[in-house]
Amino acid sequence: MISVGEALVAQLSERGVDCVFGIPGVHTIELYRGLAASGIRHVTPRHEQGAGFMADGYARVSGKPGVAFVITGPGLTNTLTAIGQGRADSVPMLVISGVNTLPSLGKGRGHLHELPDQRAMARTVALVSERVESADDLAPMLARVFGPFDSGRPGPTHLEIPLDIAGAPYTAEALAPSHPAPPTPSDDQIADAVALLAQSKAPVILAGGGARRAGNALRTLAEKLGAPVVQTVNARGLMFEHPLGVPASPSLQAVRRLIDQSDVVLAVGTELGPTDYDMYATGTMPRMQRMIRVDLCPDQLARQPAELSILGDAAAAIDALNTAIDASAAPDGPERATKTRREAVEEIGPEMRALCDVLAEMRTAVPGAIIVGDSAQPIYAGNLYYDHDRPGGWFNAATGFGALGYGIPAAIGAALAAPDTPVICIAGDGGAQFSLPELMCAVQENLPICFMIWNNHGYQEIATSMQDAGVSVVGCDPTPPDFAAVAQSCGLPFWRCGPEPDAVAKALRAATGKGGPTLIEIQAQPFLRQ
Structure with missing residues (x-):
C-alpha cells in the first residue's frame, strides 16, 4: 500500500507534471518518498523564493503549471513573494507545502515551523489554498488547486498536507484528471x-x-x-x-x-x-x-x-x-x-535609446533566445520600447508585482522548460544579489543560460527617483561583489565588457557558444561617485 505522499507524486505525474522545484526538509520528507521512482525531475534551488521564481519561469515558457515543494512555515513564507509575482502576471504555478499535524493546528504551542493559520496566510496571495485532511481529500483537493489552470484566468495556487497525513496509507481511489475547456466567446x-x-x-x-x-x-x-x-x-x-x-x-x-x-x-x-x-x-x-x-x-x-x-x-x-x-x-x-x-523611439530619450540598441544587438547575436529580466536599466528600456523575435520570449519582473531577485531563478525555470533554446538573463548588480546563490543551481543542472549582470554599482532607478523627489539619496549604493571571483567560485566561464552594443554582442556570442551556464559582467557607468 502506498502513502498519501506517494499518491500525490503519482497523481501529479498523471497530470503531466515532469519537473518539481524544491528544497527537502523534515516536514516534506513524506512528499519525497515516491519522487525518485516517478520520473519527475527534481531541481534543488538554494532558497524557497528561488523555487517559486523557477516555477514561474518554467510555467511561462512551457505553458504548463510550475510546481514547487516547500516546507511548513518559513518555506512557505519564503515563497510568498514568488506567489505574488505569479498572481500579478497570471502565471499557473502550484506550491505544495507541509503543515503541522492536524491536532496541533491553531493551538500556538510552539511546534517547529508553526504559524497561527498557514492556509489563511496563503489565501491572501494565492488564487486557491486547500488542505488535505484525509486520504480521501487528496484527489478532490488536487482537482481544486489545478482548476484555475484550465479555466478562467490562471495564477498561483497552494496545497498543504499535514505531517500526520502525508505518511498515512492511501486508501482512496484517484480521480481521473479533468481538463475543462476555457470559456468560449458566444x-x-x-x-x-x-x-x-x-x-x-x-x-x-x-x-x-x-x-x-x-x-x-x-x-x-x-x-x-x-x-x-x-x-x-x-x-x-x-x-x-x-x-x-x-x-x-x-x-x-x-x-x-x-x-x-x-x-x-x-x-x-x-x-x-x-x-x-x-x-x-x-x-x-x-x-x-x-x-x-x-x-x-x-x-x-x-x-x-x-x-x-x-x-x-x-x-x-x-x-x-x-x-x-x-x-x-x-x-x-x-x-x-x-x-x-x-x-x-524619440520620446524615450538618448539614454534609453542607447540601452535599446544594446538589446537589439543582443537579439542579433543570439536570435530566438528567451530573455528573462530583473529590474535593471536595460529591462526598463526594453519595456518602454523593444521588439523581440520570439513570442513569449521577453518577460521580467519590472512590471506588475515588481519583485527584485526574479531574473536568475526564473531564467533557470525557463531553461528547464525549453532545453534546446538559449536563455539570457539580464539582472542589475543590486537585484542579482537577491538571488546570486541560484547560479549554482544552473551549474548543477548544466543549463544553457548566459547570466548578464548590468553593474552600475547600485540601485540607479531608486536613486534617480529619490533625487527627483528632492530626497537625499540614502541606501542606494550596496557594494557589489567581485563578479569575476563569483564566476570562478561557481565554475562559470566569465567575460567582462563595457556597455557599448558591439562589446556586449561580442561577449554574448562568445558566452553562448559554451553550452552550459556563463556569466558576463557589463561595466556600466556608476550612478554615484564611489
Missing part, C-alpha cells in the same frame, strides 16, 4: 464585435500576455482590420518586425495618441494595469473609445468599463473574429503604426 458577442469593427476607420489592438500564444492569428486579424497592435511587456514578440506592430509601452505619449485617435479599441488578454498603461503614475489612462474587451476573467472585465465585454480565451476569440470578419482593412494602419514607433 456567437452573439462575436457578431457584435464584428459589427463595431466593420464601422471602424481607425482601429487599434491592445495585446496583453493573455494573447501571447495566439501570434499567427493575431497577425492575421491585424492585417484584416489594418489595425496597429500595441504590445504590453508580456506580449512582446507577437508582431516582430511587422508593419502593424507597435512594441512600445502604452504609457508613452506617442502610443497614447495612437489609442486616443482610434475609433475602436480591441483589448485582448490585457488587464489594463497601470504598470503597463500608466507607469509614470499620472493617475490617468489612455482614452479608449468604443472599447471591445476580451478576457478570461469576469472580475477583470468588470473592473474596466467597455462598450462590449467578451468573456473567453484570447486565442479562441481571435480565431472567431478572423472567421467572421469580411471587411476591408483600414488603409492607413501601417502608416499610423510607423508614425507611433518613430515618435515613441
Whole structure:
C-alpha cells in the first residue's frame, strides 16, 4: 500500500507534471518518498523564493503549471513573494507545502515551523489554498488547486498536507484528471464585435500576455482590420518586425495618441494595469473609445468599463473574429503604426535609446533566445520600447508585482522548460544579489543560460527617483561583489565588457557558444561617485 505522499507524486505525474522545484526538509520528507521512482525531475534551488521564481519561469515558457515543494512555515513564507509575482502576471504555478499535524493546528504551542493559520496566510496571495485532511481529500483537493489552470484566468495556487497525513496509507481511489475547456466567446458577442469593427476607420489592438500564444492569428486579424497592435511587456514578440506592430509601452505619449485617435479599441488578454498603461503614475489612462474587451476573467472585465465585454480565451476569440470578419482593412494602419514607433523611439530619450540598441544587438547575436529580466536599466528600456523575435520570449519582473531577485531563478525555470533554446538573463548588480546563490543551481543542472549582470554599482532607478523627489539619496549604493571571483567560485566561464552594443554582442556570442551556464559582467557607468 502506498502513502498519501506517494499518491500525490503519482497523481501529479498523471497530470503531466515532469519537473518539481524544491528544497527537502523534515516536514516534506513524506512528499519525497515516491519522487525518485516517478520520473519527475527534481531541481534543488538554494532558497524557497528561488523555487517559486523557477516555477514561474518554467510555467511561462512551457505553458504548463510550475510546481514547487516547500516546507511548513518559513518555506512557505519564503515563497510568498514568488506567489505574488505569479498572481500579478497570471502565471499557473502550484506550491505544495507541509503543515503541522492536524491536532496541533491553531493551538500556538510552539511546534517547529508553526504559524497561527498557514492556509489563511496563503489565501491572501494565492488564487486557491486547500488542505488535505484525509486520504480521501487528496484527489478532490488536487482537482481544486489545478482548476484555475484550465479555466478562467490562471495564477498561483497552494496545497498543504499535514505531517500526520502525508505518511498515512492511501486508501482512496484517484480521480481521473479533468481538463475543462476555457470559456468560449458566444456567437452573439462575436457578431457584435464584428459589427463595431466593420464601422471602424481607425482601429487599434491592445495585446496583453493573455494573447501571447495566439501570434499567427493575431497577425492575421491585424492585417484584416489594418489595425496597429500595441504590445504590453508580456506580449512582446507577437508582431516582430511587422508593419502593424507597435512594441512600445502604452504609457508613452506617442502610443497614447495612437489609442486616443482610434475609433475602436480591441483589448485582448490585457488587464489594463497601470504598470503597463500608466507607469509614470499620472493617475490617468489612455482614452479608449468604443472599447471591445476580451478576457478570461469576469472580475477583470468588470473592473474596466467597455462598450462590449467578451468573456473567453484570447486565442479562441481571435480565431472567431478572423472567421467572421469580411471587411476591408483600414488603409492607413501601417502608416499610423510607423508614425507611433518613430515618435515613441524619440520620446524615450538618448539614454534609453542607447540601452535599446544594446538589446537589439543582443537579439542579433543570439536570435530566438528567451530573455528573462530583473529590474535593471536595460529591462526598463526594453519595456518602454523593444521588439523581440520570439513570442513569449521577453518577460521580467519590472512590471506588475515588481519583485527584485526574479531574473536568475526564473531564467533557470525557463531553461528547464525549453532545453534546446538559449536563455539570457539580464539582472542589475543590486537585484542579482537577491538571488546570486541560484547560479549554482544552473551549474548543477548544466543549463544553457548566459547570466548578464548590468553593474552600475547600485540601485540607479531608486536613486534617480529619490533625487527627483528632492530626497537625499540614502541606501542606494550596496557594494557589489567581485563578479569575476563569483564566476570562478561557481565554475562559470566569465567575460567582462563595457556597455557599448558591439562589446556586449561580442561577449554574448562568445558566452553562448559554451553550452552550459556563463556569466558576463557589463561595466556600466556608476550612478554615484564611489
